[in-house]
Amino acid sequence: MIYTVTFNPSLDYIVRLNAFHAGEINRVNYEQVLAGGKGINVSIVLKNLGLESTALGFLAGFTGEEIKNQLRQFGVKNEFVQLEHGFSRINVKAKAENETEINGQGPDISEQKRGELFDRLDRLQQGDTLVLAGSIPKTLPDDIYEKIMARLDNRGIRIVVDAEKNLLLNVLKYHPFLIKPNNHELGDMFGLTLTTDAEIITCARKLQEKGARNVLISMAGDGAILLTADGHSFRCAAPKGKLVNSVGAGDSMVAGFLAGYTESGGDFEHAFHMGVATGSASAFSENLATRAEAEALLRTIE
């Protein structure tokens, strides 16, 4: 079974405006509200691709109810820890000439509630896959990713991590199966601005030296690079198309990679191509990628 953990789920309020003026009243001409947070997006796309997963994490308040409601409509299983106070955050994604994001802070999470999530994770079985993705609310200790990976170490669980900076760097010693920073996040980890493939590959190799097994670097419209644990590297250009909504493109890529990997019995090149195709399919669509959209782009890659 695949499990995803979203520590700080969100309702994404996605709006479009002709122009955005800071400090003034801005009126939108398009709006939609989608359940979000990186792990949740991965679970939704896995479902679209025909793979079951269970979404885990913390939910609170009326926004938490709506997130659960949307997951029910998508048919995504979930076992969230329900918080008694506060509300799951609302993240505003405003698209005008460029994209502005305002991500909420999220509810407080007590030690007891954290323990409930840990108890659920303790019941994972050998052969399961666990996706840990996204930022953490400020009431969680910033070593929570590490704590979880230490607890699950040597249990035969395949762990995928999609998180920024120290959250990611600090777990490399537990040898995650896959990590997926984008090229900017990768550069940030080394205090660099990366411009060429060679620079990106050098930094990605350093993450492998620190313990990561397979490293997938997404580069938005420039495609992606994969370095595998057995020393292979793959480069793929992004399919051509009209960018409609890039929110969740990276999460879709993780879901596509896992689907491609599972369905091909561990073929990294196919998993990589399926990841790129699914990421781009989401970027070219108002909603997250469907199987048909991802497969249509996969045919242009393979």
Ligand SMILES: Nc1ncnc2c1ncn2[C@@H]1O[C@H](COP(=O)(O)OP(=O)(O)OP(=O)(O)O)[C@@H](O)[C@H]1O
């Ligand atoms: N403009 C685009 N054109 C084509 N493909 C795109 C575009 N933007 C994203 N993609 C596809 O999605 C993949 C992931 O995108 P990106 O690098 O933006 O991930 P990310 O930064 O993790 O995104 P997010 O945090 O919004 O989920 C890319 O490797 C590419 O395949």
Ligand SMILES: O=P(O)(O)OC[C@@]1(O)O[C@H](CO)[C@@H](O)[C@@H]1O
């Ligand atoms: O604040 P975080 O956890 O880093 O990112 C949260 C978020 O921006 O990521 C998803 C897209 O990847 C969105 O659904 C969500 O709003």
